Amino acid sequence: MSNILVVIGSARTGRVADKVAEYVTSNIEAREGVTATVVDLAALNLPFYNNEQPAMSPDRDQTDENVATWSKFVSEADSVVFITPEYNHNLSAIQKNALDWLFFEWNDKPVTAVAYGWSGGSLAVAALREVLTNVKAEVAIDMAQLGFMKDLNPDGSLLDEANVTAQIAAAIDEIVVPAGEPVTV
Numbered sequence: 035m036s037n038i039l040v041v042i043g044s045a046r047t048g049r050v051a052d053k054v055a056e057y058v059t060s061n062i063e064a065r066e067g068v069t070a071t072v073v074d075l076a077a078l079n080l081p082f083y084n085n086e087q088p089a090m091s092p093d094r095d096q097t098d099e100n101v102a103t104w105s106k107f108v109s110e111a112d113s114v115v116f117i118t119p120e121y122n123h124n125l126s127a128i129q130k131n132a133l134d135w136l137f138f139e140w141n142d143k144p145v146t147a148v149a150y151g152w153s154g155g156s157l158a159v160a161a162l163r164e165v166l167t168n169v170k171a172e173v174a175i176d177m178a179q180l181g182f183m184k185d186l187n188p189d190g191s192l193l194d195e196a197n198v199t200a201q202i203a204a205a206i207d208e209i210v211v212p213a214g215e216p217v218t219v
């Protein structure tokens with residue numbers, strides 16, 4: 035059984051992220067031998083990064099209960115998909131903070147995104163790629179980029195369902211760890 039962690043990267047009231055997460059989890063749950071675990075960063079309530087040591091240091095401190103939970107979520111996942119809004123041509127702060135809290139947990143982890151925004155969240159995707167490369171994740175080639183007024187309405191409802199479905203399927207295809215393959219944790 036392959037376990038994909040779906041990370042909701044918005045804390046906004048009335049966020050579109052919930053609808054996009056629903057499209058993504060439906061795709062995952064329709065697959066045989068694959069499960070989805072959803073983590074809502076708003077509910078997880080991580081502190082802003084406040085460790086004396088960076089996350090890549092063996093001396094880092096993960097005594098904060100929410101940080102330890104986040105570390106466990108990522109460690110136990112076979113792969114990760116971020117539900118990624120674009121804020122000011124970049125990642126949302128809550129998502130960047132969550133990325134910064136971990137390092138070893140990201141190493142060799144297959145990670146993708148389903149991004150959305152007026153240009154498909156393309157600049158958030160570019161920023162995400164840079165961070166994931168730095169934490170030595172296995173960065174997906176084809177991340178999904180859903181455009182407002184093209185693929186989705188700005189409230190997250192579907193405009194071009196076929197294209198949304200195809201993009202999400204391609205993104206998830208790339209990070210599914212085939213059954214029987216050793217899992218990196």
Ligand SMILES: Cc1cc2nc3c(=O)[nH]c(=O)nc-3n(C[C@H](O)[C@H](O)[C@H](O)COP(=O)(O)O)c2cc1C
Nearest residue numbers: 044046048049050051119120121122123151152153
């Ligand atoms: C602080 C902020 C900055 C934003 N910047 C961008 C942007 O740079 N590009 C874009 O396409 N949309 C931008 N938007 C609009 C978002 O794409 C839109 O609000 C989207 O619904 C955010 O996702 P969420 O509802 O899941 O939080 C911004 C929204 C906020 C709140």
